Amino acid sequence: MELICPAGTPAALRSAIDAGADAVYCGFNDETNARNFPGLNFSRDELRKGIAFAHGRGARILVAINTFPRASSVALWQRAVDDAVAAGADALIVADIGLMDYVAKRHPGQRLHVSVQAAAANPDAIAFYVGTFGARRVVLPRVLSVAEIAEITRETTCETEVFVFGGLCVMAEGRCSLSSYATGKSPNMQGVCSPASHVAYEDTVRGTTSRLGGFTINRFAPQEAAGYPTLCKGRFSTAHGDGYIFEDPVSLDATTLLTGLKSAGVAALKIEGRQRGRAYIESVVRHFRRALDTLEQGREADIVSLKPFTEGQATTLGAYRKTWR
Template structure:
């Protein structure tokens, strides 16, 4: 079982490699990747050096070019694919049909993975991507139960990768426009969910208030636990109820389900969090490497205590073990 780990900076990539990641995914410092935040990501030179560091220690590097090119500006995404190949990346992670076609035609030797942003959630969709663009691995959206993943793997010939830890998107991956309503920018087009220039934190009396595009997302007692300022995790009043209307502010932790995911035919386990620090990366990677090592040795996975690294300081198994509210 391969462990695919996030890196938002070269330091985080080295931390992931040193902690035992089999594979690290990262992106360029522009809107070609879905974590386009200030101070984050890699220059071309940094990526080349990072690939060298990883390869020298037996780890692979995947480059996420997983936003959707805008009309008339496709060259930015095309050059990202070429530069990833030039840097020695082991694969690119793509979502857009046009970009997949471009990469398959112009960079046939560069391995292609299908991003979660493509939201391919059934065998027909996955087989189409495999046949049309020779996609070798699909990152499954976080809407599927373990039983559904098993059923998909029976009908496809490509590898599957699933998220096992980190932030959970609302169940419309690749199609989320929530932040567009408040800010005019979205993760899929601009690489930013809740763009930070639209986020405003303020202290009002004894409360900490977070706003996105002028809308109050949540209000917590000063010094209390707080989630990311995203609309999907916001606390709103609807009718006579106040609460998390779209989604609770919790993180995914499927560590206990790893043996079942392996039985379901999954090839790789993905950890979310390219926006997080090297401290997060080192701790999570070390913990999940213990899980994959236990799996290889046919032992039960160790219980992980990762809640303090989680949004809302709490975890869920998400859709893998469906318990809808």
């Protein structure tokens, strides 16, 4: 299984490859990718240099152009595709069918991956992307159990890629409007979930209050572990009680499921976190590199706690084991 690692900066790209990434995914510093945050991502020149660095070390670069083009600005997304292809990207990760059509027609030789943002969660949907646009791989949404992944992979003619570590989204990837409602900016079209321009923290003796677009979404006691300031991980009081009604602030860690994912026929494992620093990239990538190498030798992967890197200082197996059903 390939190890696919995130990079939000050229330095992180080098760190990921040095730590053992088979491939690194990254995006341009604009709205065309789903991690459009200040100071993050790659200029055209940085991408070209990053690809040269990766290829010199036998690694590949996958370029995420995985937001949905707005009707008035399709050219921005098409230009991103053209520039990524010209830079020598090994694959494009795309969510929008219009953009996939553009890639297939304009760059028929370019390897195309279906982004997790496309939420392709069944063999029929995947077959559409493979048959219509020649997609070579699908990144499966984080809503499936290992058994379901095995079944989909069996019935699918392209490769499957799944997340093994990092942040989780609510269970309709590419379709979430929570952040859009609170801030007017869309994670799916502008690439910003909880845009920093709309986030505010306030420290008081009772703890730290986080706000998004003026809405108070959480308050953490002084020593209580925290998560990202997203509405899906806010704490609310409803008729059903008080608590996290969408998601807890935890991160996925599927280290213990690697054997099962390999048996399921998964081609690639993905680490989330293009917004994270080099220290996260190095530690998490090194951990999964070791785990995969151990697995190749026929042994179980060592369990190392990655909790210090996780939201809420807690991990979950997410939908891979649907104990909540």
